[in-house]
Amino acid sequence: MASGVSGYAAISTRVRAMYSDLLSPQEITRLSESPDFSSLVSALKSTPYGKYLSGLKDNELTPRRVIQAIKHRLADSFSSVAQQAPEQTRPLVKQLYRYFEVGNLKAVLRSIQTVSSWNAEVATWDRVREVLFPFGSFSTIPAQAMVESGSVGSAVEFLKGTAYEETMSFAMKRFSAEQNLFPLEVALDLDYWRKIWSEAKKLSGKDREMATKIIGSLMDMNNLMWAIRYKVYHKLSEEELINYTLPFGYRVSDEDVRAIAAGSDIASVISRIYPNIPDVSALLENPQAGLPKLEQALKQQVVKTCTSAFIGDPFHIGIPLAYLILSDYEVQDLIILLEAKYTNMADADYRPLLLKPAAV
Amino acid sequence: MFFPKEMTELELIIPSKDVAAVAKVLSGRGVFHQVDSAYLGLENLGPSAWQEKAGNYSALERRIQTMMQTLGLPEEYPAKASAENIVEVEAIRPAVERIDEQVKGNGDQLSSEKKHLELLESQLRQLEPIADVKVEVGALNKSAYLHSILGALPASNISRLRTSIGRVPHVFFTLREDSQKPVVWVLGPKSNSDVLDRAAKSAYLAPLSLPEELSGTPEQITATLRKEIEASKKKIADLEANLNKLGGVHKTELQKLLWDAHVSRVMADAIVRFGQLRHTYVVVGWAPSVSLNGLTAQLKEVSKEILIEKHTPSRSEHNSNIPVALTENKWLRPIQELVTTFGRPSYGELDPTLIMALSFPILYGAMFGDIGQGLVLMLVGILAHKRIFMKGLQSLGLLLVYAGFFATVFGFLYGSIFGFEGHSAEVYLPFTLHPLWLSPLENILTILGFAIDAGIVILIFGYLLSLFNTARLKDWAHFWFGHTGVVALIFYFCFLALLGNFLGDTAIAPKVAVAIGQLPLPFNILTPVFALGLMFNGLFRNIAEGHRPYVQGGVFMFIVTSFMDLFEGVISMLSNTLSFVRVGAFAVAHGGLSLAIFSLAGEEPTIGFWITIILGNIFIIGFEGLIVYIQTMRLHYYEILGKFFHGGGLRFEPLKLKPSQEEA
Known part of the structure; x- marks a missing residue:
């Protein structure tokens, strides 16, 4: 204390x-x-x-x-x-901040892929720069050089020596075969959340308790939305869905994700985890309109968790x-x-x- | 000296014919901070030819850099750089292409051979985990009933992959436990091959890929691969020798080409950001007022028809978009670095470098007062500054010198040299040493009280500087009702009066507070009045600035939060004031630590005694020196700078042809 x-x-x-x-x-x-x-x-x-x-x-x-x-x-x-x-919590905070770098990385890759698929002139850095998060000196990715490299393959070469190198080396094999950014983006997301979870777990005492609660709530929301979207929109198989989701979180457990993957009724799974979210079945009847609302409701859960952190012991x-x-x-x-x-x-x-x- | 350099905004209107010459002057002098023309709303006049040129120069520069890397040449410019002019792309390109043709053949061969070697080595690595398996690798894929997948995947995906195939019968082997690329082997019935394949793919498993010509058992394939690796390495060595030879031949020419491409690119980039009209260009930017005459004279020299508009804004105007150039002084650089770590002064704000140049070493010296150790710090600082010893501390060298100097001064005041003071100095040293002021160890309460007094004076100085800053910025709402405004300052005086009256004639009572308490002022009336002022500072600020609603979140909530503001304010004043106790406490602790070393050394002045004293002094200088440094920094960042310094200034980044040392 x-x-x-x-x-x-x-x-x-x-x-x-x-x-x-x-x-x-x-x-x-x-x-x-x-x-x-x-x-x-x-x-x-x-x-x-x-x-x-x-x-x-x-x-x-x-x-x-x-x-x-x-x-x-x-x-x-x-x-x-x-x-x-x-000192001991800084890696966790920095990893949380990396969320925006991962977003920038995806935006850079999308810009390259979009322009090359249109067969238009090379995307200018100025156009891409405007949509990137102003990460400043914290950034480890050479975004401009990546954009100017003109191809996803050459752009990923620039990630050598960064925290993304290993993840991308495996994912690029799939990109080369499928020419689709989906495996790259999923790999980046999974890697990001695994790392942040591992940083939260490295802490001890109250820090660990609060970090796993708050980060876990964020992960719950992402994990559930991934699972639902993979199931509803992408029609992925059980084994693919399991591999593209995470087995941990604050309230959402591996069993919940696996139940969705195995074809259980999604609404009943969500209602079991979040009994206070009303009318989940109605939301899922029309996924196009209902999923954003469900995501909104899940975000409200995160907001509640975050707001509750300000009550009580302030030293964590x-x-x-x-x-x-x-x-x-x-x-x-x-x-x-x-x-x-x-x-x-x-x-x-x-x-x-x-x-x-x-x-x- | 007390403020960032005065800046002048320049707006230049240049005839198209002079654009290159003007760009040369602006980039060459290193005093012009350009503002992007996009911010002028002129960008919709069509694509500029300069955009294409800038792209070409940039591509050429990168191509030359790539060639230099391939040839193993450092990216250096010629020792005597040629003229700083835009060189036509076509004047550079043929030479670049000629050299590139020679380099590219060898370079491409080398890189493809390296990739080949990498592939061979990766195939060899893939086989290592199954080296002992006496089966033909090809046969695994020819089984009639079993579906086999062998390959590497990210370590973090292994458990998920196992979970994902939990519902189909399978056998799972982890052949190589590797934190980066573990190798696994999954076997299952042929009838479930689609499930296994989908699972492996979605777990990013990269299957073992061996070319078909490599057949046989893992042992046989390994032997073949080793031979090929040897041959590949020899080929790489030959190609590298060729490239080294080419590097020697083309070094000078490449350096010149790199300089030409770089200079042209920098200028073309600058021109791209000019606003283009039909026959003219508009350039907007900032330059330090002191450099203005030289810059404008040179501009008029290269462009007779140039129109130059100047505007030097007042420091009290809205100034968040004015770049901030700090005064350059090599003696103050380490202090400036400490300040900019906290924040870069904004344009209208007082630059606290000079104040900190005085307060930092004095507070450091007060906590680390010792003649010998101070002199050692000074010596280390000088050696580090001159890059003779501890080169890593070069940027801190001068700071160590200043801190060491004041540690020496306080050493005389405290009568301490290498921990010897009072009786121990008389016994072990050939001279006597008496404190010019007092010995902290013998006057603990006096030094603690003095430290608080000093803290009060420094804090009041901080409040006054804050008033000065806000008055200069004409930010009257904060001047009167800010956290460090007039109301807060008067309340701080009332608070000190109460503190002084409360502690009265106790030894620790701060004399300044007692003196304020004895002033013939009605503190019993002033205190509640200004407490209310402090409590409702936010409301008064909202009224003064016209921010509505004046009261947010309902009257009850407003009163609760206002009361909390007052409570926080009082706690902050108390903690800020008491925080300076550490200055005295560290002076006492310094003496105490020396006493501990003497206890370890014993009483007889044997060799062991002197070795212990020397080691103890090294420990004190290294360990306590660092802690005192951190404490001094803490006092400045939390207690002193926080009172009057906000930072947030925009960095002055002039156009430059040669990358020079970064400004602090």
Whole structure:
């Protein structure tokens, strides 16, 4: 406990201060009441995101640029927490941050694959850069060189010496045979979650308890959604589904995933794990419309787990982890709002997708 | 010196004909921070020819770099770099193609031979786990009833693969336990071959792939592979010798070509980011005001018709997009590095480097006061700075010198040399040493109280600097109601008065706090008034800045959070103030550690005694020196800088032709 107190005194205070800077559900609702895209951006300027938007001039306000700017705040939060977290928990925080690097890596590979399949001119770095997460000096992948290499094979060569080399070496054999990014992306995802789980398990005491609870909740959501999508959309066989999912999590167990793989009723499996999610069967009747809602409900479970981390003993890694995940969800809400306002989407179409107002 | 360099925004309008010459000046002087023309909204005027050129130069530069790598040449520019001009692509390309033709043949052969060798070695590795199996490898695939899969897969997928085939009969062998590429062998009935194949594929199992011409038992195939590996290695050695020879022949020419391609690429990249109009280009960027005259004179020299608009913004204007160039001073560089690790000052903000250059060594010296050990630190610092000893500490060399100097000064004040002080100095040293001020070990409470007093003065100084910063930025809401604003500062005085009156005449009572408490001011009225001010700081800020709603989350919640803010504020003031106790505590601990070393050394001045003293001093300098360094840094980052310094400035990144040493 003593080491917990000394190790967490500073970061816990700082994270709580940063937590209080997150937008409240009322603020998100107020933002969503902006009549159009530019008023939304103006309203955002008076929030803690204002600092990141101040560099953008009025004539360059496109959703991409604004989204890129607000993502900088998330990147700053991650770097700040990663630098201040106690030594033993830093690998876990850094691995959590790698989620965005994995996303960047997938985006880079998709850009190369899309352009080569269109047989168009080589994708310019400038086009790809705009959609990448501003990872800064934490990035280990040479994204620009990869994009400019022009082929997935040559791009993956650039990953030598990085944490992705081994995973990609196996996955590339399948890519070469199938010319499809699916095996690469699945391999990257599985590798990411296995590593973060292993980092969480390396911790001890309260740190381990909170890390496995919070990271495990995130994994539960991903694992369940993978299993359902593989079953419903990709029609994968039992053995493939098992190999493309994870056998661990906080509430979702290997037995649950295997039951879905073996063809059990998905709704009853989910209802058993999350009795408080209503009408799962109804959601799964029309997967096209129902799965996003189910994912939303699962995200709400993650939000609850994260929010509960701020109650009680403050000297553990749960608080920084929960803050980072809630920050990410906040950015996701803002992205939905920005895109909805830019495309003049009706309120009823996007409001159910917002996490924060639903969490009230 | 106290602020980042003054910057001037430049907007240049250049006739198209002069664009290359202007790009040369802007890139060559290393003082111009370019702003991308995309941010000017001019990017929709059609593709620029320069974009294609930049792409070509970049491709040529990479091609030359690849050739140099193939030839084993370091990527260096010529010792005497030729003119810094854009060289036409066609002036570089023929020479590059000529050399590439010679290098490529050998290089391609070498890389294909290396791949061949890698394949052979991987085939050999695949066979190792089944070297003892007396079966023909080909026969495994010809079985009428059994389906066999032999191959490597990621170690983390093994257990999942086993789970996935749990429902069909199978036999599973892990032939090689390897953390990276374990080899497994899965056997099952032919009737389940589709399940086994799907499972293996989805577990990323790469089946053993041996060419058909390699037949026989694993032992026979291994012998054949070994022979082929030997032949391949010899071929690789011959090809490498050829490439070395070619490297010697083309080294100078390649270095020149690399320089030309690099310079042209840097300038073309800069031009691509210019805003292009029909007959002119618009360039926007920033330069330090001190470099402006030289830069504009040179620009006017190369382009008679250039139009230059200058604007030097005030430091109090909105300035988050102004790049921040810090004052360069080699003596302050290590301190500047400490500051930029915490944050880069924003344009209008006070650069705390000079303040920290004083406070850091003084606080360090106060905690590590010893004449001998301070001098040793200084010596180590000088040697490290000169890269004679402990080269890894070169960047910290000067910091060690400053810290060592003040440790020496405090050594005189405390009367301590290599741990000898007072009686021990009289007994073992040929001279007497009396503290010019006091011995921490003998005046523990005095030094602890003094440390808190010093801390209070430093914290008040921090509050004042914060007021100075916010006043300069005309951020009046924070000036009055910020966490370190006027209201908070006055409350801190009230808090000190209460503390001083409470501790009264106890030995540990901070004298500054006692003195404030004795001021003829109605602290019993001021304290609750300013406590309320501190409590509702957020509300007052919202009102001052016009942020609505003024009260968030309902009145009750607002009062609760405001009270928590006040509580946190009081706790922070107390902990920040008491935090400086560590300065005195470490001064005492330093003496205590020396005493422990003397206890180990004994009393007789034998050889053993002196060896123990020397080893003990090395330990103290290395171990305690490091801890004191961390504590000093902690005091600055948490207690001092946090009061007035926010950071978040944009890094000044001028266009440069030669990569030079990074600015702090």
